[in-house]
Amino acid sequence: MSTENKDNIHHGELVEVEEVVEFTPAYRWQHWIRALTIVVLTFTGFYIAYPFIDPSSNPEPTNFLYANMxxxxxxxxxxxIAAVLIKTYLTLLGKADTYKAEFVSMKDLINPKIWIHQLGYYMFLSKHPPLKGVYNPLQFMAYFAMYILFYLLIITGIVLYVHVYHEGLGGALYGIGRWFEVLMGGLANVREIHHISMWALLIIIVIHIYMAVFNAVFGKNGSMDAIFSGMKWNKKH
Amino acid sequence: MKVSTKETTYDSLYATFEERIEKLKKLPKMKEDTSIEQAIEENGFSRREFMKWAGAMTAMLSLPASFTPLMAEAVKVADRLPIIWLHMAECTGCTESLLRSANPSIDSLIFDYISLEYQETIMTAVGWQAEQNLENAIKKYKGRYILMVEGGIPNGDTEYNLTVGPHGKSGKKISQDASKDAAAIFAIGTCSAFGGVQAAAPNPTNAVALSEVTDRPVINVPGCPPSEKNIVGTLMHYLLYGTLPALDVFNRPKWAYRLRIHDLCERRGRFDAGEFVENFGDEGAKDGYCLYKVGCKGPYTFNNCGKQKFNQGTSWPIQAGFGCIGCSEPNFWDTMGTVNEPLRDRLYHTTLGGLGADATADRIGIALLTVTTVGIAAHAAIAAVKPPKK
Incomplete structure (x- = not known):
């Protein structure tokens, strides 16, 4: 059906497409694990910042709503953290072409022509530029910012964690956690940076979802499907 | 096996302390006519009460109970240690908290009777005479005196904002001169430890912590005011060990500032249960619920208030139904937000050049998210009419 679809017909001719691997299974798993955790972490995080749910009244001292949250x-x-670390590892050392192509995107990133055409494409002024890598420059910057935010969230999160759990992992990370605490000027600031990073991440995610939908609607190459199936369709030239 | 090693360690520690006390005993008493022992007795404390205090102080410094008699001995020689106490940019609250109690505790009596060679609040000398006293004390007890500094120190272009005495010396100069030959330096109170209230934005005097103006190691004893136990305890620690105590990342003695207010809180169970005071005076407040939602900063603050308490151990803020304000943390005035509101509601004053003035992170976040959504909707609407070029 896909090749018969009228949107794939250019000037009335049939366009040949090839199936390419866009995302490996590991890539897709970590993407959806991160997506799920962000939803849960945002909800529980807002509760931790300001407990907006009252526990059901109970005369026995068996309420643990906040502790459970x-x-x-x-x-x-x-x-x-696991998903982010795995993705970081894959990006840096992954063997599949997908991960190598992430680095190739840097060539597009330093090319001002690509920048202008990419911006032009989103402003309905020019055609989508041909890319060497997988991410266009805007996308690359957004994802790069996302990882800075992820690591900020992870570091601040761990600093807050080591003060609640002093044994095991918390104990092992206590020293480095406190080093970051000093760097950020106290625990109140750590908590604030954690909160602000979350907001920045949320905004990038909303834009990310829109851009994914936009490119699915107008790109018509199965790019949205790729995050589920791993495959997308490239026009043969 | 392990126990015996520990005992041996304590035995040698005991011997070291004994030796140190003997050494201090040989030093001349600063005041011939009176002694700490006498003062404590005259103020109506029985021997039993004194020993109870010594036991509590021993436990506070994490020493075994067998050290109690040694602690009692150590206190008696505390008046052999000359102390110079400087007032910088401050409110004298730290001094007052020790001096002005209606029923002075043993801690405050000790503070009164240790040899404060120079303390502007309680000395009689004024003007040239006062200045001379300070210079003489520094010279006479060179390398022996303990320097305690209260207050932040104006620095940089506005150093002159604190100018003291007939010589017109700046606070920075005075504290630097006094730091040079001190045996140990304690920054008493949040102002001298971290800059405190006058270092809060916009910090017109460029006030900084004592540790910023001297190269010598400074022990921070923050709090607004710090409890008398933490001040006297730091002194007793130095008296016994002759060395600086184990310090945390902000140079605060670990025995006092190792844990958060939150970790030692009697209402912690209510916190974990999710039971919070919504407004002062509500049913939850009467039942002793957690004060997190009415602005308690205990989760971000390191101190032992919940253990040592204030006013002769009567109470402390959270016991009295008022949240912690985070006074022993660096820059607490700026980082902890509004006193009676949770940190979530901390205000950002100059966001977007005043456009988002006095907005919380959540309000700014929602505003930006709204702008983003509107932008997306506009972009999508244009795309529907005029699709992007192929």
């Missing part, structure tokens, strides 16, 4: 926040926090 924190436990969920920590569990999903560590899951997110």
């Amino acid at each position: 924190r436990a969920v926040h920590l569990a999903f926090g560590f899951l997110m």
Whole structure:
């Protein structure tokens, strides 16, 4: 059906497409794990910042609403850390072409022509520039900012964590955690940086979702499908 | 096996302390006519009460109970240590908290009777005479005296904002001169430890912490004011060990500032349960619920208030139903937000050149998210009419 679709017909002719691997299974898993954790962490995070739910009244001292929320926040926090670390590893050392192409995107990033055409494309003025890598410069900058935010969230999160759990991992990271605490000027600031980073990440994610939909609607190459199936369609030239 | 090693360690520590006390005993008493022992007795404290105090102080410094008699001995020689106390840019609250109690505790009595060679609040000398006293004390007890500094220190272009005495010396110069030959330096209170209130934005006097103007190691004893136990405890620690205590990342003694207010809080169970005071005076407040939502900064603040308490151990803010304001943390005036509101509601004064003045992070976040969404909707609407070029 896809090749018969009228949108793939250019000047009334059939356009040949080839199926290419866009995202490896590991890539897709970590993407959706991160997506899930961000939803859970945002909800529990807002609760931790300001507990907006009253626990059901109970004369026995068996209420643990806040402690449970924190436990969920920590569990999903560590899951997110794992996903981010895996993605970082794959980006730096991954063997699949996808990861190598991420680095190739830097060639597009330093090319001012690509910048102008990419901006022009989103402003409906010019055609989409041909890219050497997988990410266009705007996308690259957004994802790069995202990782800075992820690591800020992870570091500040761990600094807050080591003051709640002094044994095990918390104990092991206590020294380095406190070093960052001094760097950021006290625990109140650490907490504030954590909160602001979350907001910045949320805004980037909203834009990310829109751009994904935009490119799915107008790119018509299965780029949205790729994050589920791994495959997308490239026009043969 | 492990126990015996520990005992041996304590034995040698005990011997070291004994030796140090003997050494201090040989030093001349600063005041011939009276002694700390006498003062404590005259103020109506029984021997039993004194020993109880010594036991509590021993425990506070994490020493075993067998050290209690040694602590009692150590206190008696505390008046052999000359102390110079400087007032910088401050409110004298730290001094007052020790001097002005209606029923002075043993801690404040000790403070009164240790040999304060120079203390502007309580000395009789004024003007040239006062200046001379300070110079003489520094000269006479060179390398022996303990320097305690209260208050932030105006620095840079506005150093002159604190100019003291007939010589017109700046506070910075005075504290630098006094630091040079001190045996130990304690920054008493948040102002001298971290800059404190006058270092808060916009900091018109460029006030900084004592540690910023001297190369010598400074022990920070922050708090607004710090509890008398933390001040006297730091002194007793130095008296016994003759060395600086183990310090945390902000140079605060670990025995006092190792844990957060939150970790030692009697209402911590309410916090974990999710039971919070919504407004002062509500049912939750009467039931002793957690004060997090009415602005308690205990989770971000390191101090031992919950253990040592204030006013002769009567109470402390959270026990009295008022949240911690985070006074022993660096830059607490700027970082902790509004006193009665949680940190979530901290205000950002100069956001977007005054456009978002007095907005919280959440309000700014929602505003930016709204702008983003509007932008997306506009872009999508244009795209629907005029699709991008292929």
